[in-house]
Amino acid sequence: MTDPATPAREPLPHAELPVIDTREAFDAAVADLAAGSGPFAVDAERASGFRYSQRAYLIQVYRRGSTVALFDPPALGDLGALADAMRGEEWILHAASQDLACLREVGLDPERIFDTELGARLAGLPRVGLGTVVEDLLGIHLAKEHSAADWSTRPLPQSWLVYAALDVELLPDLRDALAAILDEQGKNEIARQEFDAVLAHRTPVREEPWRRLSGIHAIRQARNLAVARELWEARDAYAREIDTAPGRLVPDAALTAAARVLPASKRELAALKEFTGRASRSQIDRWFAAIEAGRATTDLPQVRPPGDALPPPRVWGDKNPEADARLRAARPAVAEVAERLGLPVENLLTPDYLRRVAWTPPSPADAAGLAAALAALGARPWQVEATAQVIADAFVAPPQTVGEPSEAPS
Structure with a gap:
């Protein structure tokens, strides 16, 4: 990390940045990117809060040895040549889950990613926003004043385009800095499994x-x-x-x-x-x-829709005292593992998974049974390995004092 006593420096100014919205400019930009080296840094700008669609109105791509390319997907249409040039290479994104859907909508679908936001969480950094991580690790102040802009605006102001370019221009250096921290902490395999899980996830269609x-x-x-x-x-x-x-x-x-x-x-x-x-x-x-x-209408909805949601833990003591005791015992045990690994507890194990195995434990509720149950819920292998035995031990430990809250105060 940078020395906190050293003030963050401003990024270098950019010359006027063109938006790539013609086939000729597109072909030239793809050739330039293909001639570069290393992973591709990628970001997308939408018009959330302004437009109904979640389509990408600007896609930024950069790799070392090339210049930042700012693509206008609505104007260009087919981005197949760009997808071909990027195929097989690692993509660097910050908070990848926010952008993958709109990138896939235009045919850009990575095979491998490095998510710098998730990587920062796994590294135990206290702040994981792009601007703060860049400032903490690279010593560069990255202004975020256009993050909520209407990116369907045309023409796009140059100040917005400079902001958009910096979002990807700094990602390769940020990726390397985070990779070094993860390697030092012995978390390479953890990061690989978490990045693969982001790629594999698909948001389910919500009923009602x-x-x-x-x-x-x-x-x-x-x-x-x-x-x-x-x-x-x-x-x-x-x-x-x-x-x-x-x-x-x-x-x-x-x-x-x-x-x-x-x-x-x-x-x-x-x-x-x-x-x-x-x-x-x-x-x-x-x-x-x-x-x-x-x-x-005669098609009246149910007042309380059916679902598999569990009751809030605050009422478990009345509804299911045994489950309440299990959860009381397991939560601090899992939190202790997270602290030892230098991870946010929610990244060690999705809190809902712990609640579910506490409410309805497998039979037998030993390490093997809990490992299978957690894996079925979606826990990654490293998460299962880190928590199954700890949870099994907690489930057979003496319950905590009656009346102790199941949840830490917010």
Whole structure:
């Protein structure tokens, strides 16, 4: 790490950076990247909070021996030649899970990655944001003032493009610094398994996505929930149609307010002060039609949807005292392993996995049984090896004092 007494230096200024949006410029940039050496540093910029889609509006690629390439995917279309040039090489990304979906959407799918955000977590660094890790390890101050910008804007301002270029230009050096720390800590295999797990993960399609509305848990009547569902679906369809983030049209709080009140007319809906948003009045016919559809439907949702969610640990003492005792004993034991390895406890073992084996332990609940149960839940081999025996020992240890909280205070 850099000496904390040494002030961070500013990155070098860039000349004017072009956006690659023509086939001729694309071919030249791909050839330049192919002539470089080492892993590819990759980042993508979306327009989250502005657009409905999560597509990439700018893709930055860099490797040593080349110049930073700033690709405009909507303008270019087919990126097959770029994918071919990058095939078989390691890609460096920061918080890869945020970008892999939009990269795969345009045909860019890595075979091997080094995730610098995850690597920083595994190395036990206290701060893992790109700007802070770059400053801590490379001594460069990386401003992040454009991270929440609308990257669908055209033309893109030069200050944004400089920001975007720096996001990848520094990744090879950052990767090497983190790799050295992980190697020194004996965590190379841990990192490899974690990076492979990020690559293998696919976000499941959520059933009944309308239940993610903020404030929906306060609605406890099936009819009102049906109205909330119809309002969510109407907003989602309109947002998709005009490619705008749904919350920019009508916020969640407005939809749940209307679902609670059930306005009997458009006039009543328009008079509802909680029903806000830039499309709340201009699309009043759309929203009221959704309310009427929810009032009329016979397809009423369940108030409490079926699922495999466990009760919150704070009520385990009443609902399942044996499971509560197991969890009380295992949590500090797992935390001790995490501290010894210099890892955040959530990276050592997903907390939900521990709760599940505590609630319904395998039979027998020995190290082998717990190893199989944890692996079935999705724990990586290194996680199983580090925790299965510890959890098994904790499960047979004397329970903690009755009344001790199951969860550490937030």
